[in-house]
């Protein structure tokens with residue numbers, strides 16, 4: 001999930017004129033005062049409204065025409081940091097007009113200026129942990145942690161740290177009815193609800209720079225003492241206890257030769273899991289061709305869209 005939209009109105013939307021009239025009929029004076037900035041994003045479409053840029057312009061025109069008539073002045077557009085971000089989704093002859101409460105995409109938690117190669121989106125890492133039914137009372141190991149996203153998201157769950165605490169801005173902060181005192185109270189409550197992690201979280205990688213990035217990212221959200229970082233080859237990995245969860249996304253390789261070469265590496269990783277992690281469950285996120293190279297029988301497979309790349313999350317139960 002990348003943004004949360006608050007639907008305002010649903011209406012018929014067969015063509016540009018109907019769209020314009022329906023948007024103009026909304027009491028924008030309660031939602032957007034002319035001294036505030038706006039942006040409009042359109043998604044979807046139908047036969048007549050098939051250019052999202054044009055559709056967005058119609059919405060904007062309807063809003064500012066109404067403002068101009070009422071106040072003799074109008075909101076200006078700020079595409080990057082508007083006070084109020086408006087979203088219109090058109091499907092067949094219907095449209096839903098919403099306010100975007102998120103602003104910047106929610107996958108940007110605000111803790112990650114240091115990224116390595118091919119980092120997972122924060123929200124995807126969190127969703128993988130949810131899919132795997134991650135239990136924070138058991139140890140978690142990511143032995144190919146890159147920038148540390150899986151371990152950090154696990155740390156946030158284990159410590160009950162609200163991920164939104166690291167962002168300075170949300171879309172709803174520019175809304176007319178934004179209550180700053182209430183927001184402060186909600187943040188204070190979230191901070192008071194934090195707890196110590198009930199079990200260890202370990203993250204390692206063969207690449208020293210990746211470990212540096214991951215450690216820095218963990219520091220940015222106060223997880224430096226929650227996650228133990230090690231520079232280590234996965235082939236030297238040992239289980240730190242007799243139960244727990246391994247979760248990682250090993251390198252995918254893009255070219256054919258690389259995929260072939262990585263096949264051997266996946267087999268070695270499968271052997272480490274089999275020999276060292278009896279009693280554990282392991283989750284590996286990878287592409288289809290490589291998912292067949294681990295050499296272990298997957299108990300479950302979940303199809304995952306990783307930023308447009310078709311991947312599979314494999315669950316292994318290790319006896």
Ligand SMILES: C[S@@+](CC[C@H](N)C(=O)[O-])C[C@H]1O[C@@H](n2cnc3c(N)ncnc32)[C@H](O)[C@@H]1O
Pocket residue numbers: 116117118119120121143144145146147148149150204205206207210232233234235248249250251252
């Ligand atoms: C796809 S990236 C992981 C990205 C990570 N999940 C993130 O969100 O940043 C794969 C990682 O595996 C690491 N790696 C490759 N070979 C390794 C090995 N033999 N032992 C440990 N780590 C290895 C790479 O250095 C890289 O950081």
